[in-house]
Amino acid sequence: MIKIAIFGVGLIGGSLALCFKGKPDVTVVGHSNNPASVEKYMKREVVDYATTSMEETVRDADFIFLCTPVSTIGEYLHILSDLPLKPGCIVTDVGSTKASIAESGSHLRRKDVYFIGGHPMAGKEKSGVEAATSLLFENAFYVLTPDSGTPEDAYERLAKLLEWTKARILKLDPKLHDGIVGAISHLPHIIAVALVNQIARYNESNELYRDLAAGGFHDITRIASSDPVMWRDILVDNKSVLLELLKDWNTEIAGFIDMIESGDGIGIEQAFQKANGFRSSLPERRKGVIHSFYDIYVDVPDHPGIIGQIATLLGNCRINLSNIQIIESREDIPGVLRLSFSEESHMDKALELLKKDYAVYV
Numbered sequence: 001m002i003k004i005a006i007f008g009v010g011l012i013g014g015s016l017a018l019c020f021k022g023k024p025d026v027t028v029v030g031h032s033n034n035p036a037s038v039e040k041y042m043k044r045e046v047v048d049y050a051t052t053s054m055e056e057t058v059r060d061a062d063f064i065f066l067c068t069p070v071s072t073i074g075e076y077l078h079i080l081s082d083l084p085l086k087p088g089c090i091v092t093d094v095g096s097t098k099a100s101i102a103e104s105g106s107h108l109r110r111k112d113v114y115f116i117g118g119h120p121m122a123g124k125e126k127s128g129v130e131a132a133t134s135l136l137f138e139n140a141f142y143v144l145t146p147d148s149g150t151p152e153d154a155y156e157r158l159a160k161l162l163e164w165t166k167a168r169i170l171k172l173d174p175k176l177h178d179g180i181v182g183a184i185s186h187l188p189h190i191i192a193v194a195l196v197n198q199i200a201r202y203n204e205s206n207e208l209y210r211d212l213a214a215g216g217f218h219d220i221t222r223i224a225s226s227d228p229v230m231w232r233d234i235l236v237d238n239k240s241v242l243l244e245l246l247k248d249w250n251t252e253i254a255g256f257i258d259m260i261e262s263g264d265g266i267g268i269e270q271a272f273q274k275a276n277g278f279r280s281s282l283p284e285r286r287k288g289v290i291h292s293f294y295d296i297y298v299d300v301p302d303h304p305g306i307i308g309q310i311a312t313l314l315g316n317c318r319i320n321l322s323n324i325q326i327i328e329s330r331e332d333i334p335g336v337l338r339l340s341f342s343e344e345s346h347m348d349k350a351l352e353l354l355k356k357d358y359a360v361y362v
């Protein structure tokens, strides 16, 4: 029997628990200091068992996942140093920064217990076990940061376990991780929050700012709704990287100020062309997708029941729909649905059928 202990059964810890629970010979135990949370984990059946006792959580555990905010992980590693752990036990974490955690983890190195930092590159702006899903990590990268002292066998055991998440494992140096993830995750969160707060300030004198905010504003600011405590910890921890990135961001913005001031239309156009090129080269990573799909896009009025109507229409014609996603949804104006089919012939049939009533694009 493989025992997996999870501290912090929230969005990430809960999603991991759901990936592991029910697998052959696996028991998942969740820990919280709060008895009400322990009850909740059990009631939602996210774990096999939950407890407020740290000793009970780690007793005989083969893997320990620390899934709490970044600022608490070092503390947990410290406490774990003094608890009886099973020889060969692998301790890992999911914190969004890696360098300082790897440093704390290196102090855990006791005989036969190994720390390997981790960070799944998937998440949501929502937190808590209520938002957890076993599909969260599918096709996402999952970074592991073993060091030169990590036995290959321990790394392989953790990587093998993580196959249940259907994520793609990537070995990375913790500092390199923080530099890259600072740029592609932490900096965008700062920008989104700063932008929302700037507009919120204008909105105080005229609520039309809020009312007119459309797709563009919504698309770039979704992550501004992320958990404040989690992000406080991440930004404080990745200080030196972020200060450099923010200086560089100021240079980017200064470039736009110059171009707009001097009416440099060609420069502006080139900036958009360059961004467009890089952005369209980003690999698409949709959750729950493990092979390629045939997609069509349908313009539909945004009213209740429309998704059901389309799904029923396709179902009645025995067309297999694999995935349905709202790309943009606004009141009273057309929204866009992405319909995905695993077979091309089904996509073709759907196209013919839906064209009669809707604007459909391939």
Ligand SMILES: NC(=O)c1ccc[n+]([C@@H]2O[C@H](COP(=O)([O-])OP(=O)(O)OC[C@H]3O[C@@H](n4cnc5c(N)ncnc54)[C@H](O)[C@@H]3O)[C@@H](O)[C@H]2O)c1
Residues within 6 Å of the ligand: 007, 008, 009, 010, 011, 012, 013, 032, 037, 067, 068, 069, 070, 072, 094, 095, 096, 097, 119, 120, 121, 122, 123, 124, 125, 126, 127, 128, 129, 227, 230, 234
């Ligand atoms: N949300 C994301 O998109 C995302 C993605 C990858 C990694 N992470 C990392 O995963 C970790 C957890 O994030 P999450 O999104 O699951 O958050 P969450 O709020 O959903 O879950 C955090 C869990 O930790 C517990 N917790 C909170 N404060 C604690 C404390 N002081 N002591 C002990 N337990 C505490 C909470 O009760 C909860 O169970 C963080 O380190 C975060 O950086 C988050």
Ligand SMILES: O=C(O)C(=O)C[C@]1(C(=O)O)C=C[C@@H](O)C=C1
Residues within 6 Å of the ligand: 095, 096, 120, 121, 122, 123, 124, 125, 126, 184, 185, 186, 223, 226
């Ligand atoms: O999709 C989101 O909402 C996320 O913010 C996920 C996201 C990111 O892509 O920045 C956020 C933090 C994590 O450490 C990893 C992933």
